[in-house]
Amino acid sequence: MTVLEQSLIRDIGLASAGNLKIDWVEAHMPLLRRIREQFQTERPFAGKKIGICLHLEAKTAYLALAVQAGGAEVAICASNPLSTQDDVAAALVDRGIITYAWHGATADEYRTFLNKLLDFHPDALIDDGADLVSTIYRERPEQAKEIIGGCEETTTGIIRLQAMDAEGILQFPMMAVNDAYCKHLFDNRYGTGQSAWDGIMRTTNLLVAGRTAVIVGYGWVGRGLAMRAKGLGARVIVTEVNPIRALEAVMDGFEVMPIVEAARYGDFFVTATGNRDCIARPAFEVMKDGAVLANAGHFDVEISKPDLRAMSKSVRMVRSNIEEYHFHDGRKMYLLAEGRLVNLVAGDGHPAEVMDMTFALQALGLREVVTGQYRPGVHRVPEALDEQIARMRLEAWNLSIDTLTEAQQRYLNSWTD
Template identity: 50%
Template structure:
């Protein structure tokens, strides 16, 4: 097995600078690293990761290594690897497997390279690593202490596995930390999805009709930031309460069948399949831009779009033009994969510091609880979440208040009333 598989090891110098740049924005995670250096929570443990190979992920990888872990990483998306960062990690002796633009076959080859290291701990983003282990390498499961999962889609898949009794080791749903989904999904996707669209298209948002498909944590952020740039934001939802939230936040809510006729830009963030599909493409405006920021590339039915198109060409990096029989042109960003990672650099480092503090502390928790946890999906305690928020506040130099003794007593009692 090759020690690493990267596009070009000569890119390592720029990758190292990018990692240093990310570090300079991730001091909360660096504070955890400092403690890990002393306490060595992962001494003797092998950690296998399938994450987007970005400069921020590199800071996490080096934190786990500093904590005594032996780390192997594969990318969790064929288009998200930052090749210079991968090269820099390889140069540091990390077993890194990923190239921007890798094929689906290579994608699974790289995941299998991580599995081949026989990890004690797994770190996943989307559950492909966990499902590959369960489907094709079940013999490894007895030596696995536990795993962590980064994103909503992965947690949904893990809960489905747990429900049918298929999940055979404990996995921490890092996404369920408040300091993850209310920050990363909301502020992170809100900014970086637009960053991806702008890098792919350089269009003006002001005055455009932007359709946000799905008003969850990611969709809320994307809708807010689009409005901030002057777009008229339309929202589609299938959940009654979230549709109401969108209305009360000041957005127009309508069915996708109507929205397709009005949108200049469509951004899918549902974690669901074919939310924009065959019957919709022909009704769209000429020049409409379609992107996805949900985990998998299944939200826009690209196979149908391809079958409808009489011509297809790469317009510019991360932007493909599809010409329909009517002559109408539609533009798809980042091949329908996460636009913020395919066309830009993913979330800002400040945001990933929150998420990866959660990953680091979840892995430490699993290592400490070795042998004591049952298979299933675990949510970290409120104390861990609060500790991450405290670290972030300290990193930002922000001071908050604390309860007085009188207030603590008041909040824990029931006798005092009108």
């Protein structure tokens, strides 16, 4: 069978448009371009099948092509039905990568795509939200024996993997790429900080300056969201359950209060916790008319859609990616992107330069897992690999830094100096 015959996509005729998108990000992803060239020579994945589940857009496509250059046979599916770009999916098939994805997939179609990818019997994985790994353990546990290992992209996925590891059921190593410094410090903070507000602004066409933005969660994503909201001229309120993070938000110059108090003031609400029901009925009951609700976490559970529906007399789409919930008391709430990742559903995702670092970590992390000797469980990215990516990024920007002298190194490693 041809790659096209094995794939499930909307329209191969869209490939030329998708190829243009991939060519654009390639020009702005020098780290991954350099790794792709290394892989072409080294062939670390020769004879291996690699399964990838990520948001299927141009930057992800270039990661898949880098893995393919390493000698792998690659199959890919989407980690979110609304972030898939059909032209990019077509371009991947055009470039020899088996693809199972189309924009707007139903829940059943989404599960079909996951299982189709697992029918490919990959030797290693790049996962997002642990969707592939959790599907294996829920539905196809015998297949776990076939997996050498893999890499995980998100906080949500690492939480799931750590729960599996704690229960003793994770039978292969997974590299926690999300926890690498060059991922969470830059991708989560600067990438999401910029791209989420880009998605919110282009979708609503509303002014942020002078308004109140409520950021739910002050992890690395929340920090980035708050920083960018402040830069746009918003008053920023942070809600948290962690006292240390709450204290950090205060010292960063933001107001901190419980969500039911912040709900009275907010014009924009953005969730970034990785948990469910972070904005629910008690907050909805006191919100202003016209509040805008968006989610920057992995799954569409952070804003309680069941509560929104239960409180509404009608729901309608008033603008692309904006659902209006008309409450029985007359107030209207606006939910963006169905409560899914606003930066990818209503925007183009993270800037290419940021994803260049993250996907460079994914590519090198996958090589580390496939060629190394790791026990089953969740593993941190090696510090040396993390620093390698940072140095590559600096070099790409023509920046240099100091190095320690021998005397300085001795001083740091001695207690007698």
